[in-house]
Amino acid sequence: MPGELTQLLHAASDGDQPALNRLVALLYLDLKQLAHRCRKGSQAVDTTSLVHECYLRFLDSGDLALNDRAHFFNLAARVMRQLICDFAREQLADKRGGGATHFELRESDAVEYREAEHCLAVDQALERLAELHPDRARVVECRYFAGLTEEETAEAVGRSLRSVQRDWQHARDWLGRRLEA
Template identity: 40%
Template sequence: MSENGAITRLLQRASAGEIDAERELLPLVYAELRRVAARQLAGERSGHTLSPTALVHEAYLRLANDATAAPADRRQFFALAARRMRQVLIDHARARDAAKRGGAQREAVTLSALQSEDTAGEVDLLALDQALQQLEQADPRKARIVELRYFAGLEMIDIAELLGISRATAQRDWEVARTFLFQQLA
């Protein structure tokens, strides 16, 4: 059985309440979770207090403790994990702001995955979260595509399949969402 099939089988067993399945799942997904975490932390300021390992562990704990999260397959699992990582980073940024007088210091994250190859810049992580929330209110599918592409690092073909839309529609939504975010963050 392929690794993807094994992950899906373990996810199904875990959602059925088998505790052994969760223990068997972590070694299979850990390296990919660390890659997603490293990607999310790559644009953060230097000296960030969260390491990829810490981010993976915190996100995995949140995912494991969420009874409503029952991913059916590997893609859904990594999409949910990326969302939990984003939540951990947002919570971390909020806590850091609360610790500062007036909360003026914010963590910056690059939008290199959202930008064209010839542009560069940084954006406030809390501002990005707020812009994503606005996008989600206007168009939940576009916000989901940003999460899956930017935070989870999924390819358009995987996003399209996960959302049950064509690759062309996913690509169009990605372009519109990217433009919306740039406007909100400008």
């Protein structure tokens, strides 16, 4: 199985669509778990739709440059985070009249809007962290969004376990302060 997975990763990186199809089929349940973690309780988009949209983005990209399984899931988590943020932006635009149809706001709508605002606040904070400390931002993507262990994260980012642990702690502290402000 690892041999087949590695071959599929390399073939998908070279733009082989059937290899990408097979890769996604093999890792579908893992991708669904990843999507569930990326949603973090948000009701904005369902898990299956998130996996399918991620797959479509992979198809559209053409150039995936996949190194290994951890890198694949890190990339998938990044794409899923972008998709969730895109959906949150759409929700907030509709809230502000982007849809031009007026309706009565229900409590469930207010909860969804707060979730959308929080999602975008986390995304903006992570983007700012990436500007200041790109290594720390990559660790957050691996740990928080992709759900990788510290060891898997170290492998995915090509750094020592201790460096990843230190970056994870610093990033959590920084993001916590940023989101409280």
